[in-house]
Amino acid sequence: MTLTIPSFSLASIGPWITLSLFAIAILLADALSPKGNRTAAPALALAGLAVAGFQTYSLWGKPGLDFARMVYVDNFSLFFYMVFILGTALTVLISLQYLKDYGKNLAEYYALLLFATVGMMIMAASAHLIMIFLGLEVMSIAVYVLAGLFREDARSNEAALKYLILGGFASAFLLFGMAMLYGAAGGTLFLSDLPARLAGDNLLKPLTLLAIALLLVGFGFKVASVPFHMWTPDVYEGAPTSVTAFMAVGVKTAAFAAFARVFFLAFPSLMPDWTIVLWVLAVATMTLGNIVAIAQTNIKRMLAYSSIAHAGYLLVALVAANQLGAVSLMYYLLAYTLMNLGAFGVVILVGRKQDSYLSIYDYAGLGAQHPALAAAMALFMFALAGIPPTAGFVGKFYIFSAAVKAGYIWLAIIGVMNSVVSVYYYLRITVLMYMKPAEADLGAVSFPPAVTATLLVTAAGVLLIGIFPGFLYNLAMNSVKIFPGL
Amino acid sequence: MVVPVSYYLALSIALFALGVIGVLIRRNVLVILMCIEMMLNAVNLAFIGFADYFKAVDGQMFVFFVMTVAAAEVAVGLALIVAIFRNRATVYVDELNILKW
Amino acid sequence: MQLPILSILVFFPVLGAVLLALLDRKNHKLLKQVTLGLSLAEFLFSLPLWFRFNSQTAAMQFVERYDWLPQYGISYYVGIDGFSLLLIMLSTFLTPLCVLATWTDIQHRVKEFMICLLTLMAGMLGVFVALDLFLFYVFWEVMLIPMYLLIGIWGNPARRVYAAIKFFLFTMFGSVLMLVAILVLYFYAGKTTGTYTFDLLKLYGLNVPFNMQFWMFLAFGLAFAIKVPMFPFHTWLPDAHTEAPTVGSVILAAVLLKMGTYGFLRFNMPLFPQAALYFVPLFSILAVIGIVYGALVSMVQKDLKRLVAFSSVSHLGFVMLGLFTFNMPGVQGGIIQMINHGLSTGALFLIVGMIYERRHTRMIADFGGLSTPMPIYAAIFMIVTLSSIGLPGLNGFVGEFLILLGAFKTNPIYATIAATGVIFAACYMLWMFQRVMFGEVTNEKNKDLQDLSCREIAIFVPLLLFIVWIGVYPSTFLEKTKASTENFVALMEKAKATKVSLLHGDKGEAR
Amino acid sequence: MQIIFFILAGVALVSGGLVVFQRHPLRSALWLIVNFFAVAGIYLLAHAEFIAAIQVIVYAGAIMVLFLFVIMLLNLREPEAEARFMHLGQKVGGIILAGFTVLLLIYGVLQVVLPPGKAAPPGLGNTESIARLLFTDYLLPFEVTSVLLLVAIVGAVVLAKSKLK
């Protein structure tokens, strides 16, 4: 008996392979290298990311399916590859010193980061629900571990466990949804087949709706949308700050990538059904996120709620369900990656050794003590608040214009109102930094070059793509052509 | 004579619900993990049911992968539980709530 | 290819800010001198606008246009007409004076202060020159940040944070709705004409169904009305003014508030003429209320700055009343009144600031009889006071008279009630002046206050010059705005004639 | 044939219930194994021999052993004590809500009327057919699982390794 293996080119999953190999290399290097010497790991990680980045670049513009229609190689996924690589690289940079202070500068950490990145890429590129599920799990499991990295720290443990339990719980629902979809689609889970199978009023409509509902739950959990958001603040607060940053940007982005891919590609025919649900979720998410953020005094927790709110805005882009929406989603996620990583970078610096200062009141007087740092933080805050000329503004502008274009005037209005509310708590940081004297002397902030670099890159990026958004717009625009339904 | 797919679904739903209940009401993390396993298991059942109905094997593929994932999750989960037990000497989730508000 | 004056005007301050950032933060004198130089240079740059401006045409002049986000119909598109010209000149003219005023006033974080000042300037000028809705919105928001910092950092410690945040949120609240409206307009234009663009002049043309105009006018209107501020939306102003440092108050009063009125003139009315006509009663009434209300409330203020702040509410009420007459005298008066308010109220804040600098109090009760120790101060104060209560021969009168004249045409009742504002103005200003300057020197601390220094006098001389100039020979300024105003009035007349469809714009407003 | 299904289903449900409502973790674990076995039996009915086999080996075998091992390790002898501050509302509400879920899902499923399936072709779901698919169409996911497992291993090590260097 013969087995004909379908032809495939490893190049189309080049970045995955590279990252996985480098991850393994890191582990090996660690195992072989003399004790205590861990400079290799981060370097390797960065190198791997660089290579992956190059591969991604070289793949650009070759649309297609590969591995028996399991994986898409298209600009949509490649754009997100780039975002993931950027996010991970910056995360590596901000982690170094931070982990050293904790005595936790483990090779495994970097390996897991890379693996998680692979998972994200899989999610963004998958053409089959199984791939999405696997990617999701690769990413999640890696992140569970990362969240629990500080195993002597009760908070870290707790965060990890909560994330794990709820993550498992949610992915069970996701799976169940897939099962239903499998049934509804008559035995296939290829995204590209689904529209045809689900189109028209087939007898299986109820199953499809069930599936959609459950998929919404699964993705909703990963993107932290109300009411599936409740893990976010706890996990963000408990997890190591660098990991929090990684979660906030990477996991969210990946989830949204898959979310968009599945819903735009597979369910265009049922748009009326799921947009309404998403409409409500979006409103609830941004409103709750913004309102509760106001009461927070722990900077990480505040940023957690802010990330919930941002999930809300991003959902708006999904609701709009038009090309502009997809574009705005991509642009916003990139912008969000930059500004959030920047903000967390500052949080790490201000936290001094071992997250000693995480209360927002520790930012009082920063403007006088470290003008540059304060300026950077202010920039990121204004960006998150969506004030020009930052990327945050352009992102919001895109998202709301997408909503308006689709006719969701009220959604847009609620959205902008929310951004006004959000301004309050972002401003409060600047108020503390510039308009309040420092209560106590917390000692000077040390500036490890890696983190400084991160801040420079992110700050520059936030301004650059804020002032010249054209280039990215084009990139995104010709990547979303792949969604015929829009 | 074959078993109609709806039977499989009904059973899987029931098991799934049992798992959900377990997650919601049990305090012991281990048991909660077990219940999650049970939920995944229920999903598998649904897949198998459909697979049998459509006479398509890829449903079974899915089950195969789900099992792998389940295994992985359990491995990590248990490791985590051990770690926590070392610090906090408890396996009761309701005692793990430093992080709130 | 003439050189791009407007872009220079907008971006030169930014470069200046960068330059300042490189200077030594310890060396206050240098920082101030450099800033002064920069602002003077800016003023010089703006002079060509004035002299090479062609007041015969209503068309945009000094136009520059570069693609910015062409896929989106967004371009960097700037240009000015009579309306913007005056306001730009006002801003560039006032900034050097403001810098001078900071000489002794600002002592800590001088560097940041100057940077804020310059960026603020860039933002303001940007707002006045932008002819692309997106560009305009960007400048409109950008300018919030430096102002917010000015109030929050250098304000007086008691309530500055509250004031700053209130200012920021209040203004933001208004403008975000405008953003949505802009988008709605943009897509409507795209749907109907096929070209998606934020180009203001292109958008002027299209006649929007009334029910859309209705909502969009309100959305834009809210943003601008808050900035102006019109009656029910004014409460951020007293706080902002009171807490802000002197210079902050000056710029706030002189320029920022004008953005609101300018916005009405440049965006609201020409874009949605029918709605504008429809809303004349509402806005006129609000304006009139503002006039009387502001006057009455400022009469009982105990804090000088608060008093002046509320008087601004009253004055801006006049401007709005004028703009909503849609006839030559009214509108031109409105514009002149913007300038007047800029000069007079700016000067008033400077005056208050200088006395605050000496006595560290703004409470009227703490003063009295200041004329004896500081006669020059008294004289200047008196002239400014008179100009602000609209004494003929000084600037205030020309504006108020034209406005009331115009308003009287459209609705005698409003005009009459508004005219009572003139009486109340006399009441509160003179009463204030009397309590501060006249009578025995009661408070020991006031006995030996020294009179204005040469620097301080130097600040006032140009202001007074213009106060008198506008009062005696306003034609200089009326001429510049003539063509634009005629064009505007004609446009509104045309709008009166054309009937707009009441069909529901097919854009699912309800969703 | 249906009879067998019903029997197995009954076993699965009862054991499942016991997993949830048994106070002692150890017992829960054991009942779960029973449950897995029952489900494996049902797989057989559904022509999924291979899956049934793994079910028994991997699940009932490996995974559950892992569980038992941990339970022993942490020697959780005594049954689960009553909650100190675990509210009744959570329990009741949870059960009710779960009930709702069941109803909804059932309702949803019942709305679809599926025609009775056709007879199974020989060799459906036997090892060969699975393998065939696994190494052709599902090659990539299969490879991905290797990454997944690697991640799990590394993770488990990082978390539970006795002491870090």
Add this chain to the structure above:
Amino acid sequence: MMDYVWLIPLFPFVGFLINGLVGKSLPKNVVGTIGSVAVGLSFLVTVCIFFQFLKLPPGARAVEKVVFTWIASGTFQAQAAFLIDPLSLIMLLIVSGVSTLIHIYSVSYMHEEEGFYRFFTYLNLFVCMMLILVSANNFLLMFVGWEGVGLCSYLLIGYYYEKQSASDAGKKAFVVNRIGDFGFLLGIFLIFWTFGSINFREVFALAAKYPVGAGIITAITLCLFLGATGKSAQLPLYTWLPDAMEGPTPVSALIHAATMVTAGVYMVARCSALYSLAPISLTVVATVGALTAIFAATIGMAQFDIKRVLAYSTVSQLGYMFLACGVGAYVSGIFHLMTHAFFKALLFLGSGSVMHGLSGELDMRKMGDLKKHMPITYWTFLLATLAIAGIFPFAGFFSKDEILLHSLVDGKAIYWGIATAAAFITAFYMFRAVFMTFHGESRVDHHVAHHIHESPPLMTVPLMILAGLSVVGGFVGIPLIEGANVFRDFLAPAITPVAFRAAAHPTATFELGMMLFSMTVAGLGIYTAYKMYILFPDLPTQITEKFRTIYDLVYHKYYVDEVYDTVVVEPIKEGSNLLWTVVDAKGVDGVVNGSAGIIAYLSAHLRKLETGFVQNYAFAILLGVVVITGYLIGR
């Protein structure tokens, strides 16, 4: 020469600039000289223009000189331009002339003041504004002068700004005037939107097309008249004038007697073309005038402050002028305006000289028997008093007599009655003042007594000049004899007589009778005063005892100020306070802060959802599942 009419206001303005900018550092004499010379020059120019003007044929006696276009917007045109016609010329002469004298007087009177230069600065500015007012060729420019003089009076009343009462009085004057100006402004608006112009001659020409009693004209004239009542201190807006006496005496003489306060009369006369079309307005004017005349006169009887007596007499005399205009006798109004300018200025300056002699004493109860100490002052003062009392052949006689006559023949008997009564009272209280001040035995405080002295020539010379004018001033308007009333003939071209009723032509005998009658009335008044204050000095006290209540009422000026305070001023202050503390702080701002508060509240409570129990979170997820599936399936 006429092309240089703009020089007339310019000279004082230059004086104002010089004194204002550098006056502080100049010696007083220089300042004084600059001020006086400036005004004197404009007087000279005026005179030259006057004589040149006389050469013109009466038909062509209206010349406009445009300097520049002031405000132009749309169809609206306001020029800075001057109109020279008989009316404005008369006014120019009076203003510049009297001002010159008073400037000279002030140089010595104010010599001790250390704010000397301030005084002259203001005074010059005032003259400039007043000249603009009377020579403007359109309503708006007139309004400029109108408000300008208001400002100067504010500044000059508050000249002693350290005195609370002074600055209060100044503020009061300005605000009350503003109320009048408000009317004036409305008038201008009405005029522009009715006639499309604000140029006097164009407006009047167009107005001629309107029928008598046209509503719009009435409205316009009433609005303008509101302005007049404010400026010329008529009921109900007269209250500021008595307080205005806080200012230095020359100011009272110039602004609050001779010139500014008469602006209202001038304006009415100037708009005769309009008023003559509006019977209702005329009636209002006449009535207000008459009432004011009697009302103020009665108050005048009970005052002891010499300047206040004069102030009230001014008010009442202004009443006369308006009465005249109201009955259509504009010329008589202007005539009286002129004569009044002479003798009232003289009276004030006289009282000033008295104060000067008594080192600032104002209370007549602390005077008496001054005539031997300061003879010139006495005699000039007496002449002026005779003039105001209307005794032949003094200036007042002619003008007042004309008014009485016209109030009877062109108006109603009631006007005449009131006017006559007022004449009687005037004669009475003026001589009361004379007697109390200069006759009887001295009641002067002894520490002042020993250095009572006559004023220096710089002060007395103007007195004498004015005295001369008040004696002969009346002869320009001799009644009865045809053509002898040059004043009327000269003014005629500038005045539009009332058209809607035939001009009455009283017989010569009737006129004569009138004169005699009014003389007797005046004489009676004088005699009563003589009886009460010379023959039986304790009579007044007895009378006051007898009519205590009435006396109090009058003595307290009918409590008008108090009433205004309680009815207008206080309520406004209270209301504003309410607006601020309640409406603004609680209401409008309350909403703002309230909404912020609501969000904060929500925030503080919603965060509690985040219990920290993982199973609650799972519960939430399940809830979401149920809701979403429920929605999607259940539909």
